[in-house]
Amino acid sequence: MTRRYALYCVLTCAILGCSFTVSRSIVDYPILTGQALRYCLAAVALFALARRQKPRIHPSGRELVRLGLVAATGLVLFNVLLLFALRHADPAVIGTIVGVSPLLLALLGPLQERRRPEQRLPLAAAVVVGGAVLVQHNQGEHDAAGLLAAVGVLCCEAAFSLLAAPLLPRLGAVRVSAWSTALAVPMLLLALPLTGERPRVPSGGEAAAIAFLGLVLTVVAFVFWYTGVAKLGVDRAGVYLALVPVFALVTTALVDRAAPDALKVCGVLLVGAGLALTAARVKQDEWKAPRSSSAPAGSPASPGNSASSSGSLTKASTSGRPT
Numbered sequence: 001m002t003r004r005y006a007l008y009c010v011l012t013c014a015i016l017g018c019s020f021t022v023s024r025s026i027v028d029y030p031i032l033t034g035q036a037l038r039y040c041l042a043a044v045a046l047f048a049l050a051r052r053q054k055p056r057i058h059p060s061g062r063e064l065v066r067l068g069l070v071a072a073t074g075l076v077l078f079n080v081l082l083l084f085a086l087r088h089a090d091p092a093v094i095g096t097i098v099g100v101s102p103l104l105l106a107l108l109g110p111l112q113e114r115r116r117p118e119q120r121l122p123l124a125a126a127v128v129v130g131g132a133v134l135v136q137h138n139q140g141e142h143d144a145a146g147l148l149a150a151v152g153v154l155c156c157e158a159a160f161s162l163l164a165a166p167l168l169p170r171l172g173a174v175r176v177s178a179w180s181t182a183l184a185v186p187m188l189l190l191a192l193p194l195t196g197e198r199p200r201v202p203s204g205g206e207a208a209a210i211a212f213l214g215l216v217l218t219v220v221a222f223v224f225w226y227t228g229v230a231k232l233g234v235d236r237a238g239v240y241l242a243l244v245p246v247f248a249l250v251t252t253a254l255v256d257r258a259a260p261d262a263l264k265v266c267g268v269l270l271v272g273a274g275l276a277l278t279a280a281r282v283k284q285d286e287w288k289a290p291r292s293s294s295a296p297a298g299s300p301a302s303p304g305n306s307a308s309s310s311g312s313l314t315k316a317s318t319s320g321r322p323t
Contacts, residue, residue, distance in 0.1 A: 005231035008224040009240040015221045017247025021255050025209045026202070033199040034210055035079055036188040039181040041214035042222070046178035049219075053172070059179060063167055067176065070167075071183035074160030080191055081152040089146030097150040099245070101157045105238025112162055117235065131242060131270030161234050164226060173226035181218060 026034055050056075059067060103126055110117040167176050192199065202210060229237045246267075253260055 002232065005228045006236075006240070009228040009232070009237050010243060012221045012225040012228065013240055013243035014247045015217055015224075017244045017249075018251045019213060019217045021251055022209050022212055026206045026213075029202060029206050029210075030197045030199055031079060031083055032188050032192055032195060032197050034202075034206075035075070036185050037202070037210050038214040038218060039075065039184045039188070041211065042218035043178055043182035043185065045215060045219050046174060046181060046222075049223075050174050050178050053174060057171060057175065059167075059171060059175070063171065064179070066163060066167055067179045068183050070160065070163045070176070070180040072187060073156045073163065075180065075184040076187040076191060078153060078156035078160070079188070080195070081149045081156060083195065085146050085149035085153055087146075088143050089150055097147070098154050098157055099242070101154060102239045102241050104154065104158050105161060105241075106235045108158060108162060109165070109234030109236075109238065112165065112234065127270060127273055131246075131267045131273070161225075161229055161238065165229055165234050168226055168230035173223045173230060176226055177219070177222040181222070 107117055164176050164180070171179075225237070228240075249260055249264060
């Protein structure tokens with residue numbers, strides 16, 4: 001059973017990694033506007049799915065506050081900080097910093113659940129982070145403001161999973177995804193004047209890309225990711241985020257017909273070694289009882305994050321989650 005939820009995490013990373021090539025078609029489209037359209041479309045689809053689930057559960061006032069924090073940090077602030085960071089640092093620099101997220105989740109996830117980190121997991125996370133850094137390697141220019149903004153992007157990346165995890169046992173992956181995306185839309189629209197962005201009607205190609213990012217990257221990937229987090233825990237699920245730059249590298253190589261260099265290949269192998277350590281631990285736990293943070297009965301069986309903004313980070317494969 002546990003392997004199935006690990007597969008959900010892998011599929012999420014595959015969707016996100018492959019989405020970078022799609023995002024190229026909207027790299028010139030206003031970022032926050034594109035995100036608002038994407039999340040609006042996703043929210044409609046997700047609430048349609050939620051209505052079919054029995055029993056119907058509505059978030060409490062306290063849960064709505066937490067859902068608002070998920071939307072504000074993991075979806076909205078992530079994009080605003082990313083936009084600012086790109087003006088002060090090269091994508092490779094941002095990608096390297098955000099690539100630390102598996103290790104961060106491996107340490108903070110257990111602390112949030114008031115338990116000790118598993119001995120093998122931080123080591124596995126450190127290995128996959130090293131591999132992800134190699135996959136994204138490139139020298140890049142930056143300044144202090146860019147580095148601080150990149151650290152903020154990393155924190156928002158982690159918040160996407162950490163803040164949502166306690167909500168999953170009662171609400172489930174579909175409802176958490178639906179409410180967080182819906183709450184993100186007005187926040188993004190309110191952020192427009194702060195960035196000076198001017199909305200415009202998307203072209204046919206841009207509309208198709210936004211539809212893909214909204215229905216596949218958001219609806220499918222968010223639900224898969226949050227389902228994996230609910231069953232495996234934030235720490236174990238987070239290790240798989242290192243696969244995002246790997247899938248992005250493979251997809252870009254196939255689309256552009258350009259072979260990756262030796263250092264990037266070594267990074268892929270290192271990511272594989274770290275995931276092997278995690279898989280060994282998952283195999284040991286196959287016979288154990290479900291974790292206390294597992295999904296509720298009847299729950300659907302998601303990463304930060306940035307679809308249109310990820311187009312600016314195609315080379316770096318910055319974002320490690322479906323947001």
